[in-house]
Amino acid sequence: MLRKARDELIRKLNHIQSLLQVIKKPPDDKIFNLKSPNLQILKSLITLHLLLITVTTFSCRERVTPPDIPPYIPPIVLAVEDTSCTDAFIRIKTTKAFDGGVLQLRREGSTKVEITNLNTQLDTLVIDEGLLPKREYKYRAYWIVNSTAVDSSMELIVRTMDTTSHDFSWEITYLGDGGNSMLYDVAIINDTLAYAVGEIHLKDSLGNWEPTPYGLAVWNGRELKLRKLFAQYPGVRSLSLVRPRGIFAFSEMNIWFADADVFWWDGKSQLLKVHQVVNTILSSGQYVNKLWGSSTSNIYAVGYGGAIAHFDGVRWRRIESGTDVDLTDIWGSPDGSIVWACGYYDDKVGTYLFKYNGIKWELAYDGSYTEFILRDDSISGSISSVFTLNKRKVFLATNAGIYESTSNITGKAKRISFTSS
Incomplete structure (x- = not known):
């Protein structure tokens, strides 16, 4: 496609060059009097040719599709599985096996769980207890090597449930007349x-x-x-x-x-x-x-x-x-x-x-x-x-x-x- 565009461009340039040679003829040629309308028409044609060449060149340029960038997969993923008024059920997954170190789950910066066996990919559910009802807590997991955080998960926000009124009314009903019912x-x-x-x-x-x-x-x-x-x-x-x-x-x-x-x-x-x-x-x-x-x-x-x-x-x-x-x-x-x-x-x-x-x-x-x-x-x-x-x-x-x-x-x-x- 680029080769055809190049050949077309060369052909049009050659044509313009021949037109310019004609313009350079002696002025005694009445046809090419500088004030002649014919000359003005010729100039307009040359300008149009140049414009077409420019448009053709850019429109024929081959478009290059940028490569797809693979989505980022974090090595540690946190997800809330369930909550109660005082507990949070959090699933911890790793997308790769870590070479040594420990994995820490922290709530508001305080370590709640520490996992040491990271030789295989991890998929486990942990319970964080003793929370307050109707509160928001922030969690993040870290891969720790030699007391230094090497990698971490995205922040996870967990909201505990509110309490109920506990205003229950129970009615006891007895069935049967006895006799080991x-x-x-x-x-x-x-x-x-x-x-x-x-x-x-x-x-x-x-x-x-x-x-x-x-x-x-x-x-x-x-x-x-x-x-x-x-x-x-x-x-x-x-x-x-x-x-x-x-x-x-x-x-x-x-x-x-x-x-x-x-x-x-x-x-x-x-x-x-x-x-x-x-x-x-x-x-x-x-x-x-x-x-x-x-x-x-x-x-x-x-x-x-x-x-x-x-x-x-x-x-x-x-x-x-x-x-x-x-x-x-x-x-x-x-x-x-x-x-x-x-x-x-x-x-x-x-x-x-x-x-x-x-x-x-x-x-x-x-x-x-x-x-x-x-x-x-x-x-x-x-x-x-x-x-x-x-x-x-x-x-x-x-x-x-x-x-x-x-x-x-x-x-x-x-x-x-x-x-x-």
Whole structure:
């Protein structure tokens, strides 16, 4: 393209040169009288040619695209994962492995966490506790070598949550007429619909105990209504009474119960649909206690003897847990990528928390050492229930209280007591 422009430029210059030679002819040639209109026209043509040459030269110049500058990737990245009134959950990531030194997380210039193992890329969640409600805090991470900051992250601003009024009003309702009535689990659909399951014993009008207990209590926003649950197994003429020990509800028309086997209810039918897992998917004695699912095609069931089963929307399959402890509860993150299960032995020491990471189940925490020790800063007691709202935090219920911990659980946790001690 440049060569063609150059050849065109040379041609036009040669043409102008020939015109200039003509202009230099003797003035006796009347055609080229300096005052002749023809000469003025010729000058205008030459000026126009020069202008066209200039425009052509610059318009034909090849444009060079500057190279793309890769975006800057900081070696240390901070991100706030969650906050409460007094805590900040901060994720620290490194985009490269550092050669020696330590990594410090500082709040307002004061070191809060120091990490020494920097031979591999880091991705960890830390909790900064003891903050004040409704306050703004500034964090920055530094790579320190020989007491000198070699590199750092960008500044991270974290705002803690405000407190509530704590003006709660509780109303206690008793179900049943005694007789060892028990509630084992609850599922809340909304503020006007909730379910509680268990064994609720009532007396008839003559004061005699009814022969079978009620298994379901339904809260409609005004009162609790009791209902007996029945199911019919294939090939069996008589009905089976269902006394659920667990319930999980996706909606008022999609409700699942656990009572050794698994049962499904549409919220209207007289009979529950049976999903038989005992002696088919699970071994004899492995009875289902609790259920959890992220969708109707991703449901987990846990129970006695380390029982874990999974439902993909079509069929159930057994999952090896690697334990024989009685699993008492299960819960997972909303997307189902992390699932927790917990349990303890009735006849010997041993309480455990298990975690499913999307690939396999593994032991996340062994609480046997602190099962009979009360601590406020670490998990203690027999772990009987587990709950989470996201992938970052997990709540555990034990006979010592409720504990809040991060998902990369090491035993460190904050006790939220439900007793006076």
